Amino acid sequence: MAQNESVSRLTRQFRPLYSIRNELHTFMDTFSILSNERIASIRDIQKNPSQTLKGITRVTRGGNTIGFFLSNDEFAELVESHEALSSPAFVSRVAKSRRELKSGKGKALASVMKEYGL
Numbered sequence: 001m002a003q004n005e006s007v008s009r010l011t012r013q014f015r016p017l018y019s020i021r022n023e024l025h026t027f028m029d030t031f032s033i034l035s036n037e038r039i040a041s042i043r044d045i046q047k048n049p050s051q052t053l054k055g056i057t058r059v060t061r062g063g064n065t066i067g068f069f070l071s072n073d074e075f076a077e078l079v080e081s082h083e084a085l086s087s088p089a090f091v092s093r094v095a096k097s098r099r100e101l102k103s104g105k106g107k108a109l110a111s112v113m114k115e116y117g118l
Helices: 003-013 015-035 042-047 072-086 088-102 109-115
Strands: 038-041 056-061 064-070
Touching: 038 042, 042 056, 064 072, 072 088
Parallel strands: 038 056
Antiparallel strands: 056 064
């Protein structure tokens, strides 16, 4: 069986988990963005704001965080991710998948990967 067929069969068989995985991908992107934040003091920002304030920047004074700067693109992505994760459809899919896993309908990832040769 070709790998694409295996993935397709796996996707159909485990649709609830696969769907949640795709939606959580957006959420993980947000965490990835935050892990790449820049840190700048008020003094650095005053000296050269256009060089200092890019992407996501943690603003500090005396070593303490006093706020964050988000570029327009970063802010739009953050709002979009928040809206997606807050949707009633997403929340109900997570609840349904948790119920299915709790009732024993799920499989361990390692066994699924082994079964499909991944």
